[in-house]
Amino acid sequence: MSVQYKDYYQTLGVSRSASDADIKKSFRKLAREFHPDVAKDKKRAEEKFKEINEAYEVLSDAGKRKKYDELGSNWKSGAEFRGPPGRGSGPQFTRRQETAQEFEFGGTGFSDFFEQLFGARMRGGGFGGVNEGTGDAYAEMTRDIEGDIMVTLEEAKHGSLRTVTVRHENSTDSHQVKIPAGITEGQKLRIAGRGEGGGDLFLRVRLAKHPDFEADGRDLLCEIDLAPWEAAIGAEIAVPTLDGSVNIKIPAGTSSGQKLRMRGRGLGKNGDLFVVTKIVVPEKISEAQKKLWQQLANESGFNPRG
Numbered sequence: 001m002s003v004q005y006k007d008y009y010q011t012l013g014v015s016r017s018a019s020d021a022d023i024k025k026s027f028r029k030l031a032r033e034f035h036p037d038v039a040k041d042k043k044r045a046e047e048k049f050k051e052i053n054e055a056y057e058v059l060s061d062a063g064k065r066k067k068y069d070e071l072g073s074n075w076k077s078g079a080e081f082r083g084p085p086g087r088g089s090g091p092q093f094t095r096r097q098e099t100a101q102e103f104e105f106g107g108t109g110f111s112d113f114f115e116q117l118f119g120a121r122m123r124g125g126g127f128g129g130v131n132e133g134t135g136d137a138y139a140e141m142t143r144d145i146e147g148d149i150m151v152t153l154e155e156a157k158h159g160s161l162r163t164v165t166v167r168h169e170n171s172t173d174s175h176q177v178k179i180p181a182g183i184t185e186g187q188k189l190r191i192a193g194r195g196e197g198g199g200d201l202f203l204r205v206r207l208a209k210h211p212d213f214e215a216d217g218r219d220l221l222c223e224i225d226l227a228p229w230e231a232a233i234g235a236e237i238a239v240p241t242l243d244g245s246v247n248i249k250i251p252a253g254t255s256s257g258q259k260l261r262m263r264g265r266g267l268g269k270n271g272d273l274f275v276v277t278k279i280v281v282p283e284k285i286s287e288a289q290k291k292l293w294q295q296l297a298n299e300s301g302f303n304p305r306g
Contacts, residue, residue, distance in 0.1 A: 006113045008055035008068065016069070021058070029054040031211040037154075048199055050109050053150060053208045057114075060209075064118060105171075106165035108203065109150025118148070143196040149177070149189065149203040153210050153220070154265045156183050159241050166194070166201065177203060182268020184217055212240050220269030225280045226250065241265045249274065255279075 009016050012026045032038070034048040058064045104112050145166065155162075159181035166173050175191050183189075194201035205213050208263045213219045224239055234252035238245040241262070248260065256279040265273035285293065 003112045003116055005071075006054070007049075007113055008058050011051055011055040012059065015057075018059075023056070023059050027052060027060070027209065028211040031056075031209065035211065037127075048133060049208075050150065052115050054110055056209050057206065058118070067117070077219060087182050104167050105147045106167060108147060109208070110148055110206075115147060142199040144199040145195045146188075146202045146204060148206050150208050151179055151183065151205050152208045152214060153215065153267065154242055155179050156205075156215075157181060158208060158270070159183075161270075164203065176200065179205075180268075182218055182270060183268065185215060213242070213273075216266065218267045220266045220271065220273045221276055222273060222275045223278050225278050226254065226256075228279055230279065231255070231279050241273055250277070 009018070012018075012023060013021055014026050018026075021170050029030065030052045034045045034052060036042050036046045068304065072114045076211060105115055108115070138180075149162070149164065156179070161175045162177045162179060164175050164177050166175070173194065175190065175194055178190055179189070183205055185205060189203040189205065191201040191203070210223055220242075222239060224237070226235070226237075230237070230250055231254045232252065234254070235250045237249055237250060238247050240260075242265070246262070246265075248262065250260075254260075254277055256277055258277045260275040260277070262273040262275065264271070282289075
């Protein structure tokens, strides 16, 4: 089964030698630009957001990035190619060595290229059954199918219903998949009897990366920049949540790295949002401002190293 090569470096607009920091910076910029909640063309933005997430899913993971880079001489932007058979070392582009049929997913949020390189596979299996018409025993291979499904944080918070297709050699099956509120990274959704020969279909949850939030189980972390005076004397600021911005109070004397808890603003009913503070100093100041800072330094008895 040939697939279309995905140039993840081109998708994120970085070079193949880009650092982890550069990759993260580019992802956050693009993810903000194409997040469906803010883009005017939501359908195009949704597809672009998936592409950006898939690229970041691979390039931000050292193991996945190494495997992707090992395509080596097989790499050719925009080309279609077929990988070698079997499951030997290095990247493979054949999902099923065990059976003659091949399959591919649709509606999971990941491309066929990603699925074949990192995702879908067969597992387990056995023979046996009884013909309902005659009562005779028969032998049929049953196997489970596993794949990844990209779930946005908004879906993980509120739950959703998705349509996933499994395309076999001679047929395509569509399945309604319920994504429950509060689902977390790595959990598996089981669709009974939708594998091969009566086996099960398992979809492994991959939470979509977000430019503002980082998932920690059902909790979310959000880093917020504070001016030194906001941290020192307190302030009321707007912070993003998955349901829109909310004003919170910053207590006087807040330190950098402090976590402020917002109950129920995480994933599902039991998840919380933690606002992580980061004190940011202005890069440039005027002479008048410098005098004010110096006056504060002279009058303050505070010594952070004391």
